[in-house]
Amino acid sequence: MRFRINRPTSSFTPPHQEWSLPEPAAPAPAVETVEPQAVEAPLSPHEIALIRASVSVVEPLAAEMTVYFYAILFARYPEVRPMFPPGMDAQRGRLLRSLLRIVDLVDDPQSLVRFCGHLGRDHRKFGTLSAHFPAVGECLLASLARYAGPAWTADIAAAWTKAYGAVAQVMISAAEEDEALRPAVWPCTVVHRVSRGHGIAEITVSPHLPYEYAAGQYVSLEAPWWPKQWRYYSPANAPREDGTLTFHVRAVPGGTVSTALVHQAAVGSVVRLGPPMGDMVLDAASYNDLLFVAGGTGLAPIRALVEEVARRGERHQVDLFLGARTGDELYGVDDMLRMSQRHHWLTIRGAVSHEYIPGLRGSLPDVLAEFGPWHHHDVYLSGPTQMVVSATETLARGGTPPDRIHHDPFETPVLSLP
Known part of the structure; x- marks a missing residue:
């Protein structure tokens, strides 16, 4: 049926992040942020080709490589384990997709810098520090080397080291600049909840601190029943004078966070929001x-x-x-x-x-x-x-x-x- 009413009408990120992929459109965030101007160590065409060739080699072994990556990261640096959710299955599946996105942007410095700026700011909610980046880079290169096998060369290792260092620098800089402007997370109290049927709930929250965003953006949300598991939702309203945000949440089969929000969230529950993201404004x-x-x-x-x-x-x-x-x-x-x-x-x-x-x-x-x-x-x-x-x-x-x-x-x- 249709109806109608007509009127006069590093190249890698610390692994605990669920990556979001901003499209290359002009952003209009409600909070002004300063993007780094350029990656200081741009890659040559030869280095870009080496990175892309190495990714094509390890891609068929993605599942094994991600398990290995997290295993050695937690073994070598156990202090980072508490930053991750207890269950890692979903996170492992995101690792290769994250790498592929960076590889897609590696020859587009402007988009890569903006993308990594988004990531650097968003990573603050995890408690990410600049000291964590070398650990992740070390384990990333070790995983790539293991699963690339004979295809891994000194030149490829040098290209990855250069790319990772440049992107990590952009992320760290963006996070430091963002820290001077706003919090890393915003606690919010649920002030209204109504069921819309078919597993959909309309949940309205009131942030404890001012939360600025633009209509059309999306935000990450952490529910108290599943700590450290952040999921992205788009506010269903333009900014209001009272500062409240309304989310439409569908309980997805097997979705821990969505199911908890739909069936457990009640007036008085406290959730946390990460910074707004996205360019669909x-x-x-x-x-x-x-x-x-x-x-x-x-x-x-x-x-x-x-x-x-x-x-x-x-x-x-x-x-x-x-x-x-x-x-x-x-x-x-x-x-x-x-x-x-x-x-x-x-x-x-x-x-x-x-x-x-x-x-x-x-x-x-x-x-x-x-x-x-x-x-x-x-x-x-x-x-x-x-x-x-x-x-x-x-x-x-x-x-x-x-x-x-x-x-x-x-x-x-x-x-x-x-």
Whole structure:
């Protein structure tokens, strides 16, 4: 079904981090930060080729290498073990993906520096110190050397040492500058909780200290029932005068943090937030016409962006597409319909892909193609990875420039595969 309302419309990071992957778009954080200007020891094309070749060799052995990496890190430096969660299974799976992201950016110094600046600031919540970086670098190179085997050479080791040292320097510098501006973590008290059905809870928290962020960004959250296990969620609201933030959390099968938040969080519970991250913000837009696309709980950052458009009073025309497999899963519709009745510039359309309901139906990418083209719009996408990828391909075929398509990194919860 579709519905419509029209109105006049180091190259590596300390391993305890769950990596987030900012896209190369101009950031607009609510708290001003100063990015390091450049990596002091840029890599030559030959060194970049050596690093990429070594990663291609160890990639098939990723699972074994990550187990080995953490084993020698904890054996050689047992003092770092308390910084990690008790269960390491999920963390091991993230290690190689983190390496691959750095390798992707190694020949793009500007994006690499900004990315590592994000990481350096975010790592403060773990208690990361500059003294930890040499330990991680040592164990990283030892793991790469072991699993690269005969392919590991002195030149490759030198290239990795140079790359890791440069990135570690950027992260340390960013963390030190951030320390002068704001806390590492923000304790928050749950002040409201309501169930939205289908395993989704709407949780509102009040930070104990001022928390500045931009609509469309995402933040890491630690629940008291699972210490040291941080998960990323996007606030579903633009900044409010009372400072509260609302999160839409779906209990994921096997998800410890999400399940605890949905079923155990109550008014009075205290959680902790890390610093805001992400570049999917309104200031990244160049056009007055905006296209917002949300699938599932990906509605949260999109809803915040709609609120931000209303709050600024700017002359934007907004087309919003909501999608789900069934009508029952199309949550948040009533709330968005009420917003469209208040704001003449907001047009809403919905799509249900796995249930027949009288009216129009189809997947979100199909609906976008039907109502397009969208080449004069800035596009903001949020939802399951497969939806975001398919929608991006559909938009690109329709002529939407790639730099006008904004979405969260694929390592954040609203962009995770089932």
